[in-house]
Amino acid sequence: MAGAPRKNNICLWPAARAGTPDREYGKHDILEIGVYSLTGSAPRSRPDASPLERREGFVRGLLERWKDEPAPLLPLLHALHERDGYLSEEALRAVAKGLRIPIADLFGTVTFYHHFSREADGLDRPRVCDGPVCSMRGAEVLMASLRAAGHDPQAMPCPGRCDQPVPVIHRGTVLTGRTASTLVRGPSPLPPAAPDGVEECVFAGIRRPGRATLAGYRDHGGYDALVRAVTGMTPGDVIDVIDASGLAGRGG
Numbered sequence: 001m002a003g004a005p006r007k008n009n010i011c012l013w014p015a016a017r018a019g020t021p022d023r024e025y026g027k028h029d030i031l032e033i034g035v036y037s038l039t040g041s042a043p044r045s046r047p048d049a050s051p052l053e054r055r056e057g058f059v060r061g062l063l064e065r066w067k068d069e070p071a072p073l074l075p076l077l078h079a080l081h082e083r084d085g086y087l088s089e090e091a092l093r094a095v096a097k098g099l100r101i102p103i104a105d106l107f108g109t110v111t112f113y114h115h116f117s118r119e120a121d122g123l124d125r126p127r128v129c130d131g132p133v134c135s136m137r138g139a140e141v142l143m144a145s146l147r148a149a150g151h152d153p154q155a156m157p158c159p160g161r162c163d164q165p166v167p168v169i170h171r172g173t174v175l176t177g178r179t180a181s182t183l184v185r186g187p188s189p190l191p192p193a194a195p196d197g198v199e200e201c202v203f204a205g206i207r208r209p210g211r212a213t214l215a216g217y218r219d220h221g222g223y224d225a226l227v228r229a230v231t232g233m234t235p236g237d238v239i240d241v242i243d244a245s246g247l248a249g250r251g252g
């Protein structure tokens with residue numbers, strides 16, 4: 001449908017966890033299932049509107065479109081981030097007011113997601129993880145090294161690449177390393193195989209060739225449960241299965 005929001009951030013977890021050098025996938029991605037981007041469908045301002053009016057109109061239009069949806073916050077934040085390259089205080093205040101969320105709560109959400117930059121030009125500046133693991137593994141040294149190389153790095157929260165300290169996101173590319181000159185781009189490494197006799201759960205089958213593609217994921221049972229739920233179960237059946245599984249919270 002013309003002008004409709006397009007799905008842009010569906011994570012094929014865990015199929016997409018490995019072998020994808022151009023995107024980073026981490027612990028937060030599973031929380032983004034169903035998040036929609038509004039790229040290409042932003043509300044338009046009148047031609048003679050001032051820059052401030054345009055910004056306010058854009059936020060108002062987004063709020064109007066999403067305020068009655070069950071979970072409007074992340075789509076709104078993604079749309080604003082894509083528009084500006086960062087989340088400004090002005091934008092956050094407008095979202096807080098429009099959705100009636102305390103600004104402190106909103107700040108907590110924004111700083112939890114490593115995707116979001118809070119500083120202007122955030123997408124053009126290298127963003128370095130300063131989470132606990134990376135802090136112990138040389139995040140400060142890497143920041144200093146980037147500064148010495150002429151960059152203006154900023155810190156970001158843990159993106160879930162703790163097995164590869166220290167991750168840096170720069171213009172959408174994930175790099176890892178300890179100094180500016182040794183940063184390399186590469187896919188998430190495959191996890192080591194479980195010892196004999198230990199059953200794998202989340203990573204079961206992740207080492208099979210082609211598993212990082214949608215076709216490979218489906219070849220090995222990906223989405224089978226979804227098809228079963230949609231075609232052969234009632235909503236009550238689905239709830240019973242989830243209750244019986246003992247899952248707690250979005251990540252289980």
Ligand code: FES
Binds near residue numbers: 130134161166
């Ligand atoms: S602490 Fe740096 S990636 Fe997790």
